[in-house]
Amino acid sequence: MTDWTMVSRWCLFVLTMAVLQIGIAPNFMFFGVIADFMLLAAIAAGVAAGPQRGAVVGFFAGLAYDLMRPGPLGLSALAFSLVGFAVGSLLVSVLQVRRWLAAGIVVVATMVGELTAAVGAQLFGGETLANPRLWTIVVVTGLVNGALSFVVLPVARWAEGANAMADGGGMLGTIDG
Amino acid sequence: MAAPGAHRRSPRFTIIVMVVLSITVITLDARDVPVIGAIRRGVMRAVAPVGDAMSSATTPFRNAWNGITNYGDLESENQRLRKQLDALSNKDVLNSDAEEQVKRLKEQLKVPFAPDIPKQVAQVSSGNFSSFDDNTAQIDKGSESGLKVGMPVVTAAGLIGSIEKVYVNRSVVRLITDPGVNIGIKLKSDDLGVGRGTGAGKPWLVDRGIGLGDDVAKGDPVTTSGLERAKFPAGLPIGTVRSITRNQADQIQILEVNLVADLSRLDYVQVLLWEPAP
Numbered sequence: 283m284t285d286w287t288m289v290s291r292w293c294l295f296v297l298t299m300a301v302l303q304i305g306i307a308p309n310f311m312f313f314g315v316i317a318d319f320m321l322l323a324a325i326a327a328g329v330a331a332g333p334q335r336g337a338v339v340g341f342f343a344g345l346a347y348d349l350m351r352p353g354p355l356g357l358s359a360l361a362f363s364l365v366g367f368a369v370g371s372l373l374v375s376v377l378q379v380r381r382w383l384a385a386g387i388v389v390v391a392t393m394v395g396e397l398t399a400a401v402g403a404q405l406f407g408g409e410t411l412a413n414p415r416l417w418t419i420v421v422v423t424g425l426v427n428g429a430l431s432f433v434v435l436p437v438a439r440w441a442e443g444a445n446a447m448a449d450g451g452g453m454l455g456t457i458d459g
Numbered sequence: 460m461a462a463p464g465a466h467r468r469s470p471r472f473t474i475i476v477m478v479v480l481s482i483t484v485i486t487l488d489a490r491d492v493p494v495i496g497a498i499r500r501g502v503m504r505a506v507a508p509v510g511d512a513m514s515s516a517t518t519p520f521r522n523a524w525n526g527i528t529n530y531g532d533l534e535s536e537n538q539r540l541r542k543q544l545d546a547l548s549n550k551d552v553l554n555s556d557a558e559e560q561v562k563r564l565k566e567q568l569k570v571p572f573a574p575d576i577p578k579q580v581a582q583v584s585s586g587n588f589s590s591f592d593d594n595t596a597q598i599d600k601g602s603e604s605g606l607k608v609g610m611p612v613v614t615a616a617g618l619i620g621s622i623e624k625v626y627v628n629r630s631v632v633r634l635i636t637d638p639g640v641n642i643g644i645k646l647k648s649d650d651l652g653v654g655r656g657t658g659a660g661k662p663w664l665v666d667r668g669i670g671l672g673d674d675v676a677k678g679d680p681v682t683t684s685g686l687e688r689a690k691f692p693a694g695l696p697i698g699t700v701r702s703i704t705r706n707q708a709d710q711i712q713i714l715e716v717n718l719v720a721d722l723s724r725l726d727y728v729q730v731l732l733w734e735p736a737p
Contacts, residue, residue, distance in 0.1 A: 303588050304506055305513025309521040312528065316590045333470040341477040345484065349502040350588050352595050352624055352631040355495060356484030363477040367470065403591065406485075409638040410591050414658050419590040 291441040292327070292339060299323040299434075300346050314415070315422040318392065320347040321399075322427045324362040325391045326438035328369030329384055329431075330446050336366025357402045365395040384435060389428035396420045503626045507599075511584060570615055570729055572694055577732040579604050581612075583725040584629070593659040594637035596620070596725055601628045609690065611731045617696030617719035618642075618683065619728060630730075634722055635697070636663065643684035644697060648674040651684050654697065654716065660723075663698060665714040671705060673712065681716050690735045 303319040310317070323343040328336025344362035348355045369391045397420060400410040410416070439446040487495050514521075570578065581598035600606055602625050610622045612632045620640070623633040633640060636656035644654045644665055652668030669675060679700045685693020698716040705712055 301509065301513075304510045305517070308510075308588055309514060309517045310524050314590075316588065318589070334473045337470065337474045337477045341480065344481075346502075347588070349499055350506050351592055352633075353592070354485055355488035355499065356481045359484060360478060360481035363474065363481060367474045367477070371470070400591065407639065408591075409594075409658070412638055412658060413591065413593070414661055415590070415593070423590070 285443070288441070288443050288445070291443065292335075295437060295441040296323055296339060296343050296346060298437075299343065300350075303347065304350065312426055313418060313422050315419050315426070317426045317430070318396065318423050319430075320344065320358070321362055321365065321392055321395045321423075322388070322430055322434055323438075324366035325369050325388050325395065325427070326431065326434045327442075328366040328371075328391070329373060329387065329435060330438035331370070331442040332374055333367045333370030335442065336368075336370035337363045338366075340364070340366030353403055353408065354406045357406060358399055361395060361399040361402050365391055365398060368394075381432070385428045385431045388431040388435075389424040392427040393420050393424040396423050500626045503629055507584065507629050510588075570613055572617075572696060573613075573692060573731055573733075576692060578729040579606060579732060580727060580729055581606075581630075582727055594634050594656070595623070596632045596634060598630050598632060598728060598730070599628065600730065601626045601630050603627050605732055606630050606730055607734055609735045610733060611691050611695060612728050613695060613731060614720045614725070614728055616721070617698070618691065619720045619722055619725065621690065622730065632728075634659070635718070636661070636722060642691060642697065643686055643689050644681050645684040645693070646673070646675055646681060646700075647679045650674065651686070652714075654681065654714075662701070663716040663718055665716060667711070669712045669714060671707075671710050671712060675700060675703060675712060675714065677701065677703065681714070688736045692731065692733050 299319040299322065303317075307317045307319055320343045324336060324340030327339035327343075331339075340362035341359045344359035345356065347358045347362070351358075369387065373387070400413070400416060400420075403410040404412075413419070484495070579600055581600040581604075583596050584599045587593065587595065587597070596619075598612070606622055606625050608622055608625055611618060612620050612622065618635060620632045620634040620637075622630050624631040634656070635642060636659045638656055638658055641653055641655045644652050646652070646669070650669060650673040652665045654663060654665040656663055665681065677700050681697045681700060683689065683691040683693060683695040683697065685691065685695075696719050698718040700714050701717045702715040703712055704715075
């Protein structure tokens with residue numbers, strides 16, 4: 283049975299991330315790099331709620347991102363969905379992930395996600411892999427998302443509600459001392 | 460406690476559905492299915508005011524942030540502005556009021572080339588939400604102002620790009636720094652070639668068509684050729700030749716070009732209401 287409270291929370295979560303992407307990210311750049319809140323939404327869903335939620339939230343976050351941008355529609359949806367699913371699958375067998383490790387996973391997943399999106403855009407006629415700032419974008423976005431994960435992951439856990447992978451010794455409930 | 464996500468029924472089925480959905484959307488978009496275009500236009504209309512409003516609201520914080528993160532750039536910018544101020548003070552511009560400044564802004568928008576082509580003034584708006592979109596810019600005019608895909612976009616200095624996508628009150632400009640944009644060019648000597656961008660902040664190159672015997676020197680102007688079926692009308696300034704490399708193997712000269720328009724500081728631009736031949 284569909285838990286509409288949870289669905290509405292996830293919608294609110296993605297919408298909030300979209301507003302941050304539109305209004306905050308372009309105005310507060312790090313080394314000229316725009317933070318990627320939408321990819322962070324997909325990864326946070328994977329970390330907080332597993333592969334299924336990671337895939338679905340990643341798809342809708344990516345689709346929303348594509349709708350705001352001039353590139354091919356659906357490309358970020360595909361990339362973010364795969365990344366959200368992969369992160370969730372990676373963590374599904376792990377009972378406990380300490381906060382710092384979760385942030386580290388977000389960093390790596392963001393870098394993989396950015397590269398996946400860049401490869402996808404290249405396949406569709408873009409010149410993203412030839413972008414001279416590609417590695418700066420990948421590294422800086424990863425680090426920024428890793429830092430933001432300390433705030434965003436608890437919000438993602440809230441969106442998932444009782445099903446969040448956090449109870450007691452769960453991954454988000456464990457605090458690295 | 461059960462492993463996280465273990466209670467999910469079929470994550471593999473879910474990801475397959477998401478991948479199929481994504482590929483479907485990509486295919487529909489590539490085929491220009493009207494409903495996809497309509498959704499996109501709707502979202503762009505909704506997003507634009509949000510982006511603009513938040514951009515305005517965060518201006519003081521953004522300035523402070525830029526001051527912290529771009530201190531080196533600010534120093535060089537400060538030096539550049541001081542020089543400009545010195546030059547301007549000689550012309551008694553310092554006493555000008557806001558109206559005078561608007562007048563001067565309008566003067567700046569007087570494009571000295573393509574006099575016979577009607578133009579539409581537009582302002583570059585917020586809109587690049589991703590670092591991978593640095594070869595595009597968004598402007599605040601769209602189809603309701605008569606803009607169409609392919610129309611050239613210029614500043615008073617010269618060509619900056621062409622319209623790639625048009626929405627009702629907003630358009631996306633593909634900048635000439637994009638490596639995928641090839642432009643037919645003409646040199647002072649009337650020799651013709653083809654130039655292209657190599658990415659934002661990287662040199663603009665003319666690497667086709669200029670033979671070893673062709674007459675070219677540093678500082679020579681580079682303009683659009685405007686040959687039949689060209690994407691741009693003739694005579695739009697692109698830049699000046701910065702360096703020349705003789706390539707004996709291909710029997711050509713490769714020109715590195717300084718763009719005349721400063722693409723990193725776009726504010727007001729003009730769209731030439733000129734459509735390339737289909």
